Each structure stands twice: as structure tokens, then as C-alpha cells.
Amino acid sequence: MRKLIVIALLAVISCLAMPQALTYFVKADMVRGAQGAMGPVCVPNSVFFGGEMIVFRAVVYDAATGEELLFDEVQARGITATVHMDGREPAAMFFPPPGQAAEGEEGPPPGADFFRGPWAIPADFPTGMYTWHIEVTDAAGNVATFDPIGGAIGLNNITIQPAN
Amino acid sequence: MLRAIVILVTSLVGLAAAQGAGRLALDPMDGTVGTAVVATATGLEPGKDVELVWMDADAQWNVGDGTFHGVTAVETRTVLGTATVAADGQAVFEFTVPEGFGYVHNLFVEAEGEQLARQGFTVAPSLTITPTSGPVGTPITVTMTGVGYRFWESVWHLAYDGAHTGWISAITTSGTAVITIPATGEVGLHTLQVISGTHPVPYLNQQQSPNYKAAVPTVISAMFEVTEGPAVAVASPESQVLARARSVSSNFMSGPSLTLAHGSGIVGSPIAVSGRGFAPGAAIELTWSSVTGNRISGAGWQEVERTLAQTTADSEGAFALTLDTPDDLGGAHTLKAVSGDVSEDVQYVITPSVAMIEPQVVEPGGDITIVIKGVGWTETANIYTVLMDNGYLGYGCGFNSQGDVTIFLKAPGRVGTHYIGIYPSIYQGEVTSPGGPTTPDANATYLQLPMLNFIDHPGEELPAFLLSFEVRAD
Numbered sequence: 001m002r003k004l005i006v007i008a009l010l011a012v013i014s015c016l017a018m019p020q021a022l023t024y025f026v027k028a029d030m031v032r033g034a035q036g037a038m039g040p041v042c043v044p045n046s047v048f049f050g051g052e053m054i055v056f057r058a059v060v061y062d063a064a065t066g067e068e069l070l071f072d073e074v075q076a077r078g079i080t081a082t083v084h085m086d087g088r089e090p091a092a093m094f095f096p097p098p099g100q101a102a103e104g105e106e107g108p109p110p111g112a113d114f115f116r117g118p119w120a121i122p123a124d125f126p127t128g129m130y131t132w133h134i135e136v137t138d139a140a141g142n143v144a145t146f147d148p149i150g151g152a153i154g155l156n157n158i159t160i161q162p163a164n
Numbered sequence: 165m166l167r168a169i170v171i172l173v174t175s176l177v178g179l180a181a182a183q184g185a186g187r188l189a190l191d192p193m194d195g196t197v198g199t200a201v202v203a204t205a206t207g208l209e210p211g212k213d214v215e216l217v218w219m220d221a222d223a224q225w226n227v228g229d230g231t232f233h234g235v236t237a238v239e240t241r242t243v244l245g246t247a248t249v250a251a252d253g254q255a256v257f258e259f260t261v262p263e264g265f266g267y268v269h270n271l272f273v274e275a276e277g278e279q280l281a282r283q284g285f286t287v288a289p290s291l292t293i294t295p296t297s298g299p300v301g302t303p304i305t306v307t308m309t310g311v312g313y314r315f316w317e318s319v320w321h322l323a324y325d326g327a328h329t330g331w332i333s334a335i336t337t338s339g340t341a342v343i344t345i346p347a348t349g350e351v352g353l354h355t356l357q358v359i360s361g362t363h364p365v366p367y368l369n370q371q372q373s374p375n376y377k378a379a380v381p382t383v384i385s386a387m388f389e390v391t392e393g394p395a396v397a398v399a400s401p402e403s404q405v406l407a408r409a410r411s412v413s414s415n416f417m418s419g420p421s422l423t424l425a426h427g428s429g430i431v432g433s434p435i436a437v438s439g440r441g442f443a444p445g446a447a448i449e450l451t452w453s454s455v456t457g458n459r460i461s462g463a464g465w466q467e468v469e470r471t472l473a474q475t476t477a478d479s480e481g482a483f484a485l486t487l488d489t490p491d492d493l494g495g496a497h498t499l500k501a502v503s504g505d506v507s508e509d510v511q512y513v514i515t516p517s518v519a520m521i522e523p524q525v526v527e528p529g530g531d532i533t534i535v536i537k538g539v540g541w542t543e544t545a546n547i548y549t550v551l552m553d554n555g556y557l558g559y560g561c562g563f564n565s566q567g568d569v570t571i572f573l574k575a576p577g578r579v580g581t582h583y584i585g586i587y588p589s590i591y592q593g594e595v596t597s598p599g600g601p602t603t604p605d606a607n608a609t610y611l612q613l614p615m616l617n618f619i620d621h622p623g624e625e626l627p628a629f630l631l632s633f634e635v636r637a638d
Contacts, residue, residue, distance in 0.1 A: 046375075046599075047375050128283060161268075161284075162193055
């Protein structure tokens with residue numbers, strides 16, 4: 001009996017110690033948005049000025065198949081993405097439906113299907129260096145994170161300069 | 165429409181979060197090392213003890229066994245001041261920008277580890293020279309403060325009268341570089357200017373780069389006047405080498421041992437070698453290890469061992485002899501004493517040296533020869549870069565020629581004294597650094613540049629040299 005208990009305990013412990021399978025792989029960057037832009041827009045960037053807009057972008061892949069998850073799959077799985085940046089509350093990203101934007105309306109061009117999280121930097125937002133990461137969850141409780149290189153030690157991820 | 169609302173809400177959430185309880189204002193918001201700053205925090209809880217924390221970094225080169233892997237850094241925190249929040253919720257700090265790395269620093273107002281307010285301060289690089297005049301050859305001490313450690317902030321190029329002199333780095337010297345160059349050129353004013361750019365050459369339009377920071381000048385300059393008078397002579401080549409390392413021994417306890425009076429030396433310098441604990445009257449072979457090959461042919465390189473000397477132990481099992489440091493690659497070599505089953509070894513480091521330029525007097529356009537000995541083989545030591553009159557000419561590699569770098573050049577046409585600067589560099593490796601691109605390419609690099617702040621050189625400690633020669637018309 002004691003032997004059985006030991007075996008059962010070992011089995012439980014080994015299950016707990018097993019690494020959890022990665023559900024999603026997240027790819028992300030940030031670009032300068034059009035609002036208040038003081039340089040080229042939609043260009044990957046890490047230095048922004050107060051009054052400019054940062055647009056965080058994220059693409060989510062199924063880690064098992066490598067498949068890029070588009071609007072329908074994102075909806076079906078209940079996937080959400082959130083931008084975490086020190087100095088700010090976490091901010092939800094949105095995934096626009098596919099299709100051509102109506103004339104005169106802002107929207108993604110066809111084929112540009114991904115999560116986006118625009119943030120207009122207040123003109124008086126404290127300047128300095130900021131770290132960020134993106135967290136993805138789904139309705140089943142799976143979590144995946146994108147951490148930029150160097151983020152763990154707070155290096156040059158986002159630089160906010162004084163508004164001009 | 166829905167999308168527009170989402171964007172608006174998202175932006176407003178950010179705005180609300182930005183308006184936290186505490187605010188920190190800096191006056192000024194940027195400046196060079198030594199600038200006096202007033203930091204005013206508002207919106208704090210009255211009576212609370214708070215501290216002002218300055219964030220900087222401890223940066224180091226990342227060097228492997230003969231390989232180079234860029235820069236690593238960890239953040240550091242320095243408390244610049246403490247205060248008790250006044251009844252109006254305000255705390256005022258006054259501080260002087262500390263010596264350290266340049267560019268953007270975070271400042272936090274904290275209480276018991278909690279961040280209450282924050283603001284960024286940009287440390288602008290600065291340049292000073294001393295003296296500002298003197299005859300040709302006058303040593304000019306060039307000091308830069310506020311050099312950065314992050315990838316795009318770590319390379320400032322010095323130009324002398326428009327000629328590219330080299331790279332002013334300050335990774336291991338915490339943002340401050342102190343270099344010395346000779347005054348060169350005609351009598352009159354000369355411009356020294358520093359321009360940043362993590363590239364083989366300066367990046368001239370920084371204000372149009374995506375990393376531009378308005379508080380960081382794109383170019384900083386100083387003027388030096390060359391005056392009439394005899395040229396300042398350079399120090400003898402022998403006096404420019406590294407000091408020899410202290411004695412090394414294979415075994416300080418009882419039993420066989422091999423001892424060298426010095427752990428390092430330049431090619432040709434005497435090595436007093438002694439041993440004890442061997443069998444009385446035994447024949448002893450002294451061997452020397454080295455590396456032969458190169459990085460270019462594709463055949464690679466290998467470690468080889470050869471006999472350096474043979475001797476015999478005395479009646480007490482001891483021996484002593486003096487050898488000349490072999491004409492070989494710079495860096496560590498294994499010197500081994502072998503007698504039967506007994507084998508004792510120590511490491512001996514060859515350090516670089518130079519000879520006088522030949523000839524010392526030459527006609528305009530005539531041939532001159534520069535010889536450097538003890539050049540190493542690692543990615544950080546296998547080349548030396550050469551400057552003529554503060555202009556970067558190129559590099560010589562010592563790997564394939566066992567540490568000997570012989571350079572043939574033509575003398576300038578201008579009559580007078582000319583100066584040759586010889587500086588260590590980084591030949592190749594990974595140039596990854598904090599804040600750098602994940603895949604640096606030929607454009608994003610600092611390789612093969614003269615490291616003017618040579619005490620910052622990664623890996624081996626290597627000296628720089630200054631030589632001179634005279635051009636005469638007849």
C-alpha cells in the first residue's frame with residue numbers, strides 16, 4: 001500500500017514538473033502612428049516624442065501547427081492581447097475584422113491582419129526609458145507572452161522624448 | 165466606427181494612467197555631466213520620506229576564449245538625494261549629473277521601494293581638450309564624457325581636420341574617455357570634432373535618424389592651435405610597452421616546480437627561468453606552445469609545441485637559465501619543463517612592442533617601414549590599426565605572420581615631423597549590445613576601428629604606441 005502511495009505521489013510530482021506545452025507563439029513590434037507623427041509613420045521605431053502615437057502590433061501563431069491565427073480563429077478561441085508597459089495601466093489591443101477599409105475611413109489594408117494597440121503619448125507624459133511586453137490569453141485560459149530582447153533588464157525598449 | 169471608438173478608449177486609458185498621483189519635473193531636462201539640476205516632485209503624500217533614484221548601468225565587454233561577443237550590461241541604481249514631502253505634497257531635490265554613461269536616464273521618486281513619480285533626463289556627451297595650443301607633436305588630451313553603452317550610443321568618432329582618427333569608446337570606463345593624440349599639421353588652427361555613429365565611419369546626419377535625441381548634439385568640436393617651435397619628440401618605443409607581469413610559478417608547495425621571473429614581456433625580453441624538484445642531473449626539455457594559422461585561408465589554425473631549450477638539473481634537482489622571449493604571437497603561451505614523467509608548466513604572455521620607424525628621416529614620398537611585434541591572434545588582438553597624422557590609414561594583422569606586423573608606407577609630401585599612432589582594435593565577432601539590432605550587419609558595427617581610448621579595449625590589455633619620423637626635402 002505504502003509503495004502504491006509513493007508511486008502515486010511520484011507520478012503527481014512528475015506531472016507537475018513537466019513543462020506546459022506552449023499554446024501560442026507571439027510576434028510583436030511597435031511602429032509610429034499617424035497621430036502627431038514627427039517622423040515616418042508605420043515604420044518600426046523605439047524612440048517617440050510626447051504627443052506622438054505608438055502602435056503596438058502583434059501576430060499570434062498556433063504553436064503546435066505554426067498557423068497564423070486570423071480574425072475568425074481569434075474570435076473562435078476568444079483570444080485577447082494586452083500591452084503591458086511600465087508607467088501605464090495594461091491596455092487591451094484589438095483585432096480588426098478583415099476586409100478593405102471603407103473609403104475615407106481609417107483601417108487596415110487587406111492582408112494586414114493582426115492585433116494592434118495604439119497609444120497616444122500624452123504631451124506631458126514622463127520622458128525616459130520604458131519596458132513593455134504583450135500578453136496573449138484565450139478563453140481556455142492559455143497564456144503566451146512576447147518579451148522584447150533586453151526587456152528583462154529594462155534596456156532601451158521604448159524611449160520617450162520631450163514633446164517639441 | 166467601432167474601431168475608432170476602440171482606438172479612442174485605448175488612448176484615453178493610456179492618458180488616464182499617465183496622470184498618476186506623483187509628477188516629477190526636472191530643470192533642466194538635459195545637460196552634460198556636472199550639470200546642476202533641480203528635481204521637483206508634486207502630488208505626493210505629505211510627510212512621507214522619499215528618495216530620488218538615478219538609473220544608470222554597469223556595462224562590460226563580453227569576451228570568450230579568443231572570441232568577441234559585444235557588450236552586456238545590467239542596470240544600476242543610485243540614490244541622489246532624500247527628502248520629506250512638504251504639506252503641499254511637494255519634494256524638491258537638487259543634484260549634479262553624476263559621471264557615467266550618456267543619453268537617457270530614468271529618475272524615480274520612491275518611497276519604501278514604491279515608484280511614486282518618474283521622469284527622464286538626457287545626459288548629453290561633451291568634449292574638452294587640453295592644452296589648446298602648442299607646437300607640432302604636443303600631446304592633446306581629449307576628454308569625452310557622457311558616451312553611451314547601448315548599441316547606437318556607444319560609438320563616437322574623432323575627426324582631426326576632417327580626417328577620421330578613430331573610435332572613442334567608454335564601455336568599461338563608465339561613459340568617460342580620456343585619450344591623447346599628438347598635435348599635427350601646419351602652424352595654425354585645427355578642428356577636432358566628434359560625431360557619433362555605430363558604423364565603420366561617422367553617421368553624419370544623426371538629426372534625421374530614427375534614434376535621434378534632440379538633447380544629444382550631432383557634432384561637438386574644439387579647436388587646437390599649432391604654434392611655431394620645435395616638434396615635440398615622442399617617447400622611446402621601449403617606454404611605451406606594458407609593464408611586465410609579476411613572477412609566475414607552477415607550484416608554490418614542495419615538489420617539482422617551474423618559475424619565471426616575469427609572467428609577461430615583449431619579444432626579445434629576457435625570461436629568467438628556474439626549476440626545482442627534478443631528479444639530480446636529469447635532462448630537462450623546455451617547450452613552448454603557440455598557435456599557427458589564420459582566419460582567411462580556410463585551413464584554420466592549430467596549437468603547436470616546440471622545444472625552446474634543453475638544460476640539466478644540478479645535484480639538487482634545480483636549474484636556472486635565461487631565455488629570450490620568442491618572436492611569436494602576442495597573448496598567452498605555455499612554457500613547459502619536461503623530464504621523464506615530471507612535467508611542470510606556466511603561462512607566459514607576450515605583449516606587443518614596436519621599433520622605431522625606419523628611416524627616421526625620409527624624402528617626400530619616400531619609403532618608411534613600421535614594425536610591430538607580439539601582435540596576437542584572438543578576435544580582439546590579431547590586428548593593430550595605424551594612423552598617420554591623426555588620420556586612420558588601415559590595419560595590419562599578425563596572425564598569419566606569428567605576431568610580426570611589418571608595414572610599408574610612403575611618407576607624406578609635407579616637410580616636417582609626422583606622427584604614426586598605433587592602436588588596438590576589435591577585428592571581428594558578434595557586435596550585439598543592449599538596444600542593438602538583433603542581426604547587426606556591415607553597416608551596424610564598430611569593428612576594425614582604432615580604439616583611441618585603448619584602456620577600454622576588450623579582452624587582452626593592449627598598449628597603444630606613438631612614433632614619429634621627419635620628412636626633409638633634400
